[in-house]
Amino acid sequence: MKVILVDDEQKFINMLAKRLMLRGIQADVAFTGDDAIEKIMNTTYDIAVLDIKMPGISGIQLKKKLNSLDPDLKFIFVTGMVQ
Amino acid sequence: MIQKIQTYMKSVWPEFHKHKKNVHLMPFYTFTDYWHLWTMSIFILAVTALSPLCIVTLIHYQLIHQSVESELNLRTERLTASAKSSVTFFMEERLNALIFTVNEMGYDQLSGNDNLVEILKNLKLGFGGLTDLSVIDMDGNQVAYAGPFNLEGKNYKNQPWFSQSLEKNNFVSEVFTGYRDVPHIIIAVRSIKPDGSFFILRATLDTERLIQTIFSYKTGNHADVFLVNHDGVLQTPSANYGNIFARLNFVIPENSGTKEVIMSTNRESDTILSGYSYISTKLVDTPFILIVHKEKAGMMLTWLELRQNINWTVGVSVFLILLVITFASTFMVNKLYRVDKAKAEAMLRMEQNQQLASIGQLAAGVAHEINNPLAVINQTAGYVKDLFSFKDEPRSDEEIIEHIDSILDAVDRCGTITRQLLGFVRQFDIKIKKINLRKLVFDVLSFHKKEAEYRGINVTVTIPDTIPDMETDSGKLQQILVNLINNAFQAVEEGCCLDIIGSLINTGTIELVIQDTGCGIPEDALSKIHEPFFSTRKDKMGTGLGLSITYGLVKKLGGNITVQSTEGVGTSFTITLPVKIQEGEFA
8 A cells, every 4th residue: 555645744744654654554755735746646646645734735725636636546634723 | 778878978979089090900091080080070060050150149239239329329319309399499488478578568568667577477377487577778777677686777788698689689698697696597589669779678587497398308317418508618407517507528519500419438438429409499599509418338238238148148059059069070970980990990801801812813823833743742652652563673772862852852842832822821910021022023923833834924024133122011012913913814815925024213112013915904994993892804703802902002011003004905003112111100
C-alpha cells in the first residue's frame, strides 16, 4: 500500500511517515499542495492523507485536483481546526 | 411607618456626598463633580424660580408706592381746594355784606352811631365773625363807630391799611394788632358820595372764627393747615411753625394762579407734601396764602404696614421655595448619581467581558497553534514507542535524543503559546511597566499567524528598533492591539494586506497606525463606531463594544485614536500614546 501525506507541519508529517513505514506502509510526504500534485502525477498512491488548512491551496481544493488526476485515490483528512 | 421614613430619608439623603473616586469606575462616570452639579442645580433653579417673584414684588412695591403717593397728592390737593373755598367764601360773604350795607344805607345813615350799632347787630346775627363796624371819612377820621372798643375819634390816616384801602374800592388787610392790640383783620369798602368825596365802611373780623374755619380742615396728626401772608408771616396758628406772626423758614412758591402740591423736606429731614394756594376773592385779592402740610411718612403708615406684610409673605415664600428646590435638587442629583454609578459599573463589567470576548476570539488561533505541537508530540512519542515495539534491536542514542528533543521543542512551543494567552488573562489593576511595542505587536500577531498564512493575508510590521520602550499599562495596550488587529482580520478578504506602522512623532509620543485593505467602513457609520453597541457586523455576532472599549482604553492611557476609512478601499486606525504615563495620572 502506498500513501501520500500532505501537511505544512513538517515534523508531524515526517514522524507520521516514519510510523507508517514501521508498519510496512510506504509513505511519501508533501508539504504543499503543488508538491503533492507533482508527486501524484509521477506515482500512483492508494490513499492521500490531507490536512484541511494549509497555506495556498486548502485540503478540500487539493482533493478535487488530485481526484481529477487519479479518480481511484482514497482520501483521509486530518485537521487541527476547532471550528 | 419608621421604615417608610427611613426609606424616604435614604432616597433624599445626598448619597453622592459620599462619592469616592474609584480609578476603575471614574472614566465611565458622565459627571465627576456631583457637589458642583448639586450646587449649580440649586443655584439655577433658585434663580429661575425666585427671579420672577422678586421682579413681581419689586414692581408691586413700585406700583403701590406710586399709587399711594399719587393718592396722597390728590388728597392734599383736594384738602387745599376745599380749605381755599371756605376761606374765600368767608371773606367774600363779609365783603358783599359791607357793599350791600354801603349801597343800601348811604353815608348819611351810616354816619349815625345808633344806626351803625343796629347794622353791626344785624350783621353779627347774619354772618357772625364781626367785632366792630366804623365809618371813616376821606381824611382818615373815624366818623362813626359801633363795637366794644373805645375807638371813637381815632384818625387812621397814617395807618398802612388806610393808605392801601384808598387804592382800591374794596380792601382786605393782613392780620395785625392795631390800636386795640388784638390780632384782627380789617375789611373795608370805599363808597363815593354825591359831592365827589368818599368814605370807607370798615369792619373788623374776628380771627378766631377764621382760625376755626381753617382748623376744621386739619385731619389727623400728620396734617397742618394755616394761612401766611406774602412775606411768610403766619396769619393763623400752625402746629409745626408756631403762633400768629411767626415767620416761616421756607420759601413760598410764586403764585401760579391755581392750587399746587409740591414735595419738600422739613428741618428733621422728613418728607413733606405741601399744598398751597393764594386766596383771592372775586372783588379783591387778599394778602393770604393758604398752606396745607402733610407728613409723608405719617400718611404712608398704612402702606408701610402693607409692605411689611408683603415682606413677610415673600420671605416665607422664598424660604419654602429654597427648601423645595434643595430637596428636589438633592433627590434628582441622587438619582442621577445612582444611575451614573450603575452605568459606570455596567461599563466596567462590559470592558471586562469584552476582554474575555477578545480572548475567545483568539481561541481558534490558540487551539490551532497548540494542536500542531501536540500532534508532533503525539507522533514523536508514538514513534519512540514504535521504535521499541517494532524493532528488536535498540536504536542508537542519537536518534532517541533527537526525537525526545523534538518532543521538548513542541512542549516549549505549547508553553510559549500558553504564556502569551495568559498575558491576556490578567488582573484589571493598573500595572505600569516597561513594554517593547514591537514585541507586543508580534505577540498579538502570533495568534493570527496561521490564519494569515491560510488566508494569504500579507502582514507587515514596520516598527523601528529605535522606538523607546513604553512605560504604560501593558494589559490595556495589549487589549487595544488585540481589538484592532482582530477587527482588521475580520475586515480583510483573502490576499489583502495588513500594515502595522509605529513611529516616534516627538520625544514623548508614539504613533501606531494599523491599516488594512479590507472592506472599509461606510461613511455614515464612521462617526458612530466609537459608540457602545454600534456594530456593522450585527449579523456576524458583532457586539458593538470592541471599538467603543478600545476608544475608552486609549483615552485611559492618555492617548488619542482617529480613524480614516473608505468603503471598499480600506481602513486606517491611528493611535497616539504617551511614551510614559505615571500611575494614577490616567485611569
